[in-house]
Amino acid sequence: MTDIVIISRMESASEILETVCLSLPELSTHEQIKAAIIETFAGQRVYFPHYMRHRKRDQEIAEKFDGRNIMVLCREYRLSCSQIRRIINRMRIFARLGRTCA
Numbered sequence: 001m002t003d004i005v006i007i008s009r010m011e012s013a014s015e016i017l018e019t020v021c022l023s024l025p026e027l028s029t030h031e032q033i034k035a036a037i038i039e040t041f042a043g044q045r046v047y048f049p050h051y052m053r054h055r056k057r058d059q060e061i062a063e064k065f066d067g068r069n070i071m072v073l074c075r076e077y078r079l080s081c082s083q084i085r086r087i088i089n090r091m092r093i094f095a096r097l098g099r100t101c102a
Contacts, residue, residue, distance in 0.1 A: 057077065058087045058090070058091055059091065061073055061077060061084060061087050061088065061091070062087065062088055062091035062092070062095075064076075065084075065088050070084050070085065
């Protein structure tokens with residue numbers, strides 16, 4: 001049976017990304033990077049939450065939010081008001097827990 005690794009806690013995702021990224025300076029080609037990832041996660045299924053893909057954007061939105069500028073952020077990032085609110089709420093939870101997006 002295959003182990004399934006679900007990355008749902010931020011520190012777990014960060015640990016995995018850090019493990020892979022620590023190898024990157026010495027890796028020069030895509031093939032070497034791919035081989036390192038395969039070696040690290042061979043035989044496992046790994047899921048990275050979708051919000052990790054936009055972590056830099058989400059951090060910028062949270063930093064720019066002043067309590068009254070949701071419409072400005074909607075236009076700037078081409079997102080709906082509900083998406084902006086969801087991002088801000090998620091970033092507040094991360095801040096409260098002392099975590100970052102990745």
